[in-house]
Amino acid sequence: MSLGSSNFKIVRGMLQGDLLDFLGYYTYDKANSPEAVQQGERDHLRSDAVPNTPSLYDDPSTRYLLHYFLHDMKEYAGVDLEPTYSYLRVYKNGDVLHMHTDRAECEYSVSLTLKREHGDEIWPLYLHTDQIYQALLEEGDGLIYKGIESLHWREIFKGERLAQVFLHYVKR
Numbered sequence: 654m655s656l657g658s659s660n661f662k663i664v665r666g667m668l669q670g671d672l673l674d675f676l677g678y679y680t681y682d683k684a685n686s687p688e689a690v691q692q693g694e695r696d697h698l699r700s701d702a703v704p705n706t707p708s709l710y711d712d713p714s715t716r717y718l719l720h721y722f723l724h725d726m727k728e729y730a731g732v733d734l735e736p737t738y739s740y741l742r743v744y745k746n747g748d749v750l751h752m753h754t755d756r757a758e759c760e761y762s763v764s765l766t767l768k769r770e771h772g773d774e775i776w777p778l779y780l781h782t783d784q785i786y787q788a789l790l791e792e793g794d795g796l797i798y799k800g801i802e803s804l805h806w807r808e809i810f811k812g813e814r815l816a817q818v819f820l821h822y823v824k825r
Contacts, residue, residue, distance in 0.1 A: 660782040667795035677768030680816040684743035708742045715739035733825040740819040750807040755800030762800035763820040766790040773812030780805045
């Protein structure tokens with residue numbers, strides 16, 4: 654199995670049930686905690702990619718997801734992989750993710766929607782491989798793509814908030 658000619662794959666229901674619920678609420682709580690603000694000032698919790706938006710680098714809860722999905726990721730990628738890091742972000746109204754490619758540690762990436770507010774429309778993630786694609790990810794859906802090769806971005810977020818985890822891998 655591989656990502657195919659478009660170099661990406663949307664996996665519906667990649668994460669489900671209690672684990673999805675737990676991580677969604679955990680991410681919301683963690684991003685809004687006083688600890689997160691202090692940690693952000695100290696440890697770059699707030700990313701320059703989306704200023705003033707709570708982000709958590711390699712949080713223990715999502716670091717385990719890297720290993721949880723490792724076997725599946727090897728199947729989707731069609732190559733032997735090893736995990737590099739995870740990254741959480743809780744987007745807020747007005748956020749924009751500018752067009753970019755990722756750093757070398759993100760050779761193969763998963764963008765996984767953990768939680769969105771009831772009533773918020775799905776916020777498209779755009780991906781440019783052989784053409785421009787629009788990924789519409791429900792809670793639990795994952796987009797697997799080559800982060801260092803494929804330009805990706807999001808237009809202005811019109812919803813209230815959205816919890817997203819990014820899982821990154823490289824060829825072994």
